[in-house]
Amino acid sequence: MRLLLIHAEKFRYRVVQKAIDSAEAIDETRKSGLFTNALIVFTSIEEQDEKNIEEVVKEAANEIMNVKDKVKASTVVIYPYAHLSPNLASPSIAMKALELLEHELKLRGIEVHRAPFGWYKEFELHCYGHPLSELSRTIRPVSEKKRVIEKKYFILTPRGELIKPEEYKFGENENEFRLLVEKEVFRKEIEGGQGRVYYYLRKFGFEWESSSDHGHMRYEPHATVMVEAVAAYSWRVATSLGIPVFRVRGTNMFSLDLEPVRQHAELFGERMYEVRMDGDRFVLRFAACHQQFAILKDWVLSYKDLPLGMFEVADSYRYEQRGELVLGFRLRRFHMPDLHILTRDLEEAKSIAMKVRDKIVEEAKKLGREYQAIYNVTEDFLKEHFDYLVELVKREGKPVLVAVYPAGIYYWVINVEYVIIDELGRPREIATWQIDVGNARRFGIRYRDEKGEERYPVIIHTAILGSIERYIYMVFDTAARDEAQGKAPTLPTWLSPIQVRVIPVSRAHVDYAISIAKTLERHGIRVDVDDRDESLGRKIRDAGIEWIPYVVVVGDREVKTNTVNVRIRKTGVQKSMRLEELIELLEKELEGYPRVESALPLLMSKRPPLHYLQPLERSESERR
DSSP states (O other), X not given: OEEEEEEEEEEEEEEEEESSTTOOOOOGGGSEEXXXXXXXXXXXXXXXXXXXXXHHHHHHHHHHHHHHHHHTOSEEEEEEOGGGOSSBOXXXXXXXXXXXXXXXXXXXXXOEEEOOTTEEEEEEEEEOOSTTSEEEEEOOOSSOOOOOOOOEEEEEOTTOOEEOGGGOOOOTTOHHHHHHHHHHTSOOOOOOOOOHHHHHHHHTTEEEOTTSSTTOEEEOHHHHHHHHHHHHHHHHHHGGGSSOEEEOOOOSEEETTSHHHHHHHHTTGGGOEEEEETTEEEEEOSSSHHHHHHHHTTSOOBGGGOSEEEEEEEEEEOOOOGGGOBTTTBOSEEEEXXXXXXXXXXXXXXXXXXXXXXXXXXXXXXXXXXXXXEEEEXXXXXXXXXXXXHHHHHHHTSOEEXXXXXXXXXXXXXXXXXXXXXXXXXXXXXXXXXXXXXXXXXXXXXXXXXXXXXXOOEEEEEESSOSHHHHHHHHHHHHHHHHHTTOOOOOOGXXXXXXXXXXXXXXXXXXXXXXXXXXXXXXXXXXXXXXXXXXXXXXXXXXXXXXXXXEEEEOHHHHHHTOEEEXXXXXXXXXXXXXXXXXXXXXXXXXXXXXXXXXXXXBGGGSOOOGGGSOSOOOHHHHO
C-alpha cells in the first residue's frame, strides 16, 4: 500500500463520473465533500497487499494515526488514488482494503471520511506547507498468511472398514496401492530419472518449446495427430454418459476484477498465470470452469433441463514449479477435456458421479490399465454419506486412500483422483471427478425447480480421460511396460499417427501402392506410402521405428493377384489378404473411435527427415 499524506488547511472534492464499471454505489451525501484542517490520505492498494490485507491495513492505520497526532489534524480523509503505484490490486480487493482502513480508524476514535472509489473526481487542495505537511509512506506485509490445511488419511476397504494407514496390512497383490500410500501419506521419496516414456514422447514429436516459458510443449506432426485424436475421442466419451452434453469454446483469459473469478482463482494461489493489460489483471484459466460457468449463468434453466453437461477441450495454464515439470505429464500449458455436469441436488450428483466413475475406469481398462484411487472428502461428507463412499469402493473392487479435509474450505465435498503407478514406480494422477456445491452460487448459475423457485445446481467436474497429455502419457507408459516384458511397444490403432504404411518393393509397384492408399484414405484411415529409393529392409525397419500397426508390402505377386501382404505389429503375424479384408479388419478395430486426418503428406518422399524420428537409441523390440 502506498500513501501520500497531505496536511491540508482546506480540501474539497466533487464526483464527476464513473472511472470503472465496478465503481461503488454512492448517495448524494458522498458526491462531494469539504474539509478543513484535514489529513488527506491519498491511497493506492497494491497487488502484493492481497497476501495479507488485514496486516497491511493495521500498519497503514498506525502510520496515519502517528502523522495525524503530530500535525494535530481534526479529521482524516481517505482518498483513493491509483496513480501512486503501477502494480494495483484488483478493484474488489482495493475496495475491501479501503473499507477496512476506514473501519480501523473509526475504531480508534477519530473522525474519518472516505471519498468514493472508482469515480473520477475533481479536487482543490490548500496545503499548510509546514515540514510535516507532505509525507509519503509505503506499507508492506511483514508476513504472508499461508493457509495450513490439516487433513487425515485413512484406507477404506470394500467391506466398509476405515483403517489408519500405519495399521493397514497390504496384500500380496497390492504393491501399486502400497506405493501410492507410501508416497501420499508417508512422503516416501521416489527415485527420479527419465524412463522410456520420456524417450517415446520425444520420438513421436512431443517436446519442450525452448523459445517459450519452460513447461510449454510443442507438438510435431505425429504428436499433433495424437492430440487431435484424443480430443475428438474425449467428446465421444463425454456424450456416452446418457445425458445431454453441449460443446462450447471460449477464451482463456478472465478478469480478476470479477469477484467469482478472483475467489475461484485464489484456491490455486501461486499456481496461477497472471497477465496485465492497461492496468487490469487477468488470470489464464487452469481449466474450463470460468468459461463454462460464464455461459451457464446466462442460460434460463428449468429442473426439466437437468442433468446437462457442458464440454470444452480447454487450453489450461498452471504455474508449476520448474523442478516439478515432467514432459507430457506436469506442464504449465496443457489441454483439458473438461466436462461439467449440472444436477438438481446432491443426491442426483452422487448418482451421476457413479456413472462418471464407471466410465473413467472403463476407459483405463481399454488400455489395459487399472487405477489406484484417492478419495479427497470433507469431514461432513464422510460422516453423512459414508454408505455412498463404501458403495464407490465396492465398485473399485479394492481399497482406496481417503484424505479427509475440514468442511467448507473448498467448493467441493468429494474430489476423486485416479492414479497409475508408472514404469518407475511413481504415482501419476490421470483422471478425476469432483462434486461441487459452491460454484453455482458463486458464479450465479440457477435453475427453477418444480415450484418455480430459483435454486443453485450441484456441479460435477470431470476429465474422464484426464488431460490429453496425461492420457497419452498413460498410453506410452503402457507401451513401456510391454517393452519391459519383451513385447514390441505399440499404440492403439485409433491413436497411431500413421495406421497403415504401404511399401512398394520397387518403383514399378508405386502406382499400385498409391491406389491402395487412396482407397484406405476414403475409409478415413491414416495411411502413407514409402516411395523412397531405399531398400525394402530399411523401409520395414523405419516403419518399426514409428510403430506402424499395419505394414502393407506390395510387389509383383500382390499386383498380379490383387492382394496385399500385411504385417501386423501387435501380433507379429504376416499374412496375405484382399484389400477388402484389411479394410474390414481396420473398420472393426476402429469402431467407436474418431477418424482424424493425417498431418503428413501421403508420399514419404515429400517429407524431409523428421528430426524426432531419428532416435539416439533404439531398443531391440523397436527394431522388430
